[in-house]
Amino acid sequence: MTRMQRTAIVWILLTSGFSIWWGSSVGPAMDKWVDFKHIYYGTRCLIQHRNPYNVSELEGVYRAEGGERPSETLAAHQAVTIYRNLPATFIFVAPFAMLPWGPALLLWMMLTAGVFILAALLMWNIGESYAPNVSLFLICILLANCEMIFGSGNTAGIAVGLCVVAVWCFLQERFVLAGVLCLALSLAIKPHNAGLVWLYFLLAGGAYRKRALQALLITSVLSLVAILWVTPIAPHWMQELNANMLTTSAHGGINDPGPTSETGRYAYMIIDLQAAISVFRDDPRIYNPVSYLACGALLLVWSVRTIRARFSPSKAWIALAAVVPLTLLVTYHRPYDAKLLLLTIPACAMLWAEGRLIRWIAVLVTTAGVVLTADIPLALLVIFTRDLSINTASLSGLILKAVLTRPTPLILLAMSIFYLWIYLRCDPERGLP
Secondary structure (H helix, E strand, C coil): CCHHHHHHHHHHHHHHHHHHHHHHHCCCCCCCCHHHHHHHHHHHHHHCCCCCCCHHHHHHHHHHCCCCCCCCCHHHHHHHHCCCCCCHHHHHHHHHHCCCHHHHHHHHHHHHHHHHHHHHHHHHHHHCCCCHHHHHHHHHHHHCCCHHHHHHCCCHHHHHHHHHHHHHHHHHCCCHHHHHHHHHHHHHHCHHHHHHHHHHHHHHCHHHHHHHHHHHHHHHHHHHHHHHHHCCCCCCHHHHHHHHHHHHHCCCCCCCCCCCCCHHHCCCCCCCHHHHHCCCCCCHHHHHHHHHHHHHHHHHHHHHHHHHCCCCHHHHHHHHHHHHHHHHHHCCCCCCHHHHHHHHHHHHHHHHHHCHHHHHHHHHHHHHHHHCCCHHHHHHHHHHHCCCCCCCCCHHHHHHHHHHHCHHHHHHHHHHHHHHHHHHHCECCCECC
């Protein structure tokens, strides 16, 4: 092991340890491990043959199990008692839900930390051969800003980590079967995080399409088993899940992307493109179609390029760097989901190694994306803009408000466009531009 490799491991462990400590001991100003409470008690509700998609039944189990009363804010109450996960999540969480709260939480945090640190080390393994210092710099910024994952116990830490591990396995041609299983579990836990990454391997063709289909098969089996478990207990779970999603995404709900939403005033704000467009018109009939149209156009161009391109590992990393920010833009996501930007670091390192002006643009854009999805910078941004008075009567005022209060979707859009431009310019013979 070289000196640089030892240094990288130390820094990765230190920065991730910082996030684990702060997230677990200090954490954000919210109920501790609120997201793990949500899935833990939801699964225990199902184990007890009660309907977790029914708010009163889930809250009844939570109270009977000794769960403390959520704070009186609407956001905290909805976060615990309105179940919003697909049935496949029950299969993954069930082994933890069979344990008492304390041991279950400890094991969950250990699994989250282990998978996430492994994912970071694997991305360093790729970036090391191109630009070790740049790769380590970006990875450490990202790892030092995972407090919300460890403060809330959100499934994003595990889902993102598994997705990143799967990509490494596929593109390095090592532990491929383990990669298939990791991608399948990531799809089952958070399909809106891993979905477009899975789509890349499907469109890439050859052995990669086979691996994508194998992962989909495993996910489908897990989902079918979960549905067979849930349906006798909650026969109307699909309608109830849809109602729960509508409740939380309505104006004032915890998943409302609008500028007046309660969670929009905190660092764990929603970061999809709808959040930026809603500054101009806080109406889902406007910001949803506009977001889908913009993201759909970029996704169409990316898909056509992927189908037509001759596969190479370098182009694969560029393709993933283009689609990962798009993943975060197209539908509901929060900053903890944006740790998926780990997958953009190898592409940035490759461009840095190419030299010329493009290296500086790549580092600037990627660093901005990592920083503006990071927990600490977002918390500082919220503090500095909380009492900011902006005249929104004019278009310039609205643009200024979007830039200052919703910069994350804008930089993610810039990242996606930049890496898509690079992807389109990749020469079939010479590789990167």
